[in-house]
Amino acid sequence: MNARITLATAARILRQLRHDRRTVALLAVVPSALLVLLYFMYDDPGGTFDRIALVMLGIFPFTIMFLVTSIAMLRERTNGTLERLLTTPLGKLDLLFGYGLAFGLAATVQAGVAAAAAYWLLGLDTLGSTALVVLIAVVDAVLGVALGLFCSAFARTEFQAVQFLPVVVIPQLLLCGLFVPRGQMAGWLQAVADAMPLSYAVEALTQVGAHPDATTMMWRDLTVVAGAAVVALVLAAATLRRRTP
Template sequence: MSVGITLSTSGRIVRQLRHDRRTVALLIVVPALLLAVLYYMYEDAPGAFDRIALTMLGIFPFVIMFLVTSIAMLRERTTGTLERLLTTPLGKVDLLFGYGIAFSVAAAVQGAVATGVAYWLLGLDTAGSAGLVLLIAVVDAVLGVALGLLCSAFARTEFQAVQFLPVVVVPQILLCGLFVPREAMSGWLQAIADVLPLTYAVDALLEVGKSAEATATMWRDVIIVAGAAVLALVLAAATLRRRTP
C-alpha cells in the first residue's frame, strides 16, 4: 500500500463526486429532509423524536453510503476503468482505501449537515455532545462504504448491486434494536444481532443519548464498528475483480 497513491485516488474520487450534483444531493440533502419528516411525524409524541432521530443519524449514512459506493465501484469495473487503473502502480488496497477515505470525507460533510439540522433546527436533545454523534455517524458511514465495496465484487449489474440492500442492510436495521429492544427478541435473533456491526453503532448512539460523557461502552462499540469496516475493506480487496464478464 502506498500512501501517496491512496491519497491521489481519494482526490480523484472526491473530484468526481463534486461534479455529480445528484449524488451530492443524495449524500447531503436527503438525510436532512428525512430527519425533518421524522420531526413532523413525532411532533405530538414527546421524547420519541429524540430517540428515533438519534438512531437515524447513524442509519441514514450507513444505508446511503452502501448504496452509492456499491454502484460507483461497479461502474468502475463494468466500464473497464478499474482494469486500466490496475495496470498502473495502483494496487487493490490503494484503490479500496482511497475509496474509503474519499467517502469518509463525504460522510463527514453529510454527518455535519444532518447533525446540525437535527440539533439546531429540529431541536434534537441528547445528554451527550453533538460531536460524539457526528463521530459515530462518520464511522457508521465508513462501514457502509466498506460493505458496499465488498458487495460490489459479487454484482454484475447496478440492479444486482441494489439487490444486496435487502440482504445486507435491511436485516441489520431490523435487528439493531430500532423497532424492538434486542432483549425482547428471541434468543436466536439476539445471537444474530450480536454479530451485526450496525447493532453496535446504534448502541453507541444510545449511549450518547443517555450519558453526558463518552463512556467506555460507547468507545468499545465504536471500535467494533471501525474494526468491522477495516475487515470489510480487506475482504473487498481480496475479492475485487478487474472487470465484470
C-alpha cells in the same frame, strides 16, 4: 499499500463526486429531509423523535453510502476504468482505502449537515455531545462504504448491486435494536443481532443520548464498528475483480 497513492485515489474520487450534482444532493440533503419528515411524523418532540432521530443519524449515512459506493465501484469495473487503474502501481488496498477515505470525508459533511439540522432546526436533545454523534455517524458511513465495496464484487449490473440492499442493510436495520431491544429478542435472534455491526453503532448512539460523557461501552462499540469496516475493506480487496464478465 502506499500512502501517496491512496491519497491520490481519494482525491480522484472526490473530484468525480464533486461533478456529480445528484449524488452530492443525495449525500447532503436527503438525510436532513428525512429527519424533517420524522419530526412531523411525531407530535412529541423531545420524546419519541429524540430517540429515533438520534439513531437515524447513524443509519441514514450507513444506508446511503452502501448504495452509492456499491454502484460507483460497479461502474468502475463495467466501463473498464478499474482494469486500466490496476495496470498502474495502484494496488487493490490503495483503491479501496482511497474510496473509504474519500467517502469518509463526504460522510463527515453529510453527518455535519444532518446533525446541524437535527439539533438546531428540529430541536434534537441529547445528553452527550454533538461531536460524538457526528463521529459515530462518520464511522458508520465508512462501514457502509466498506460493505458496499465488498458486495459490489458479486454484482454484474447496477440492478444486482441494488438488490444487496435488502440482503445486507435491511436485516441489520430490523435487528439493530431500534424496533425491539436486543435483550428482548429470542436467544438465536439476539445472537444474530450481536453479530451485526450496525447493532453496535446504534448502541453507541444510544449511549451518547443517555450519558453526558463518553462511556466505555460507547468506545467499545465504536471500535467494533471501525474494526468491521476495516475487515470489510480487506475482504473487498480479496474479492475485487478487474472487470465484470
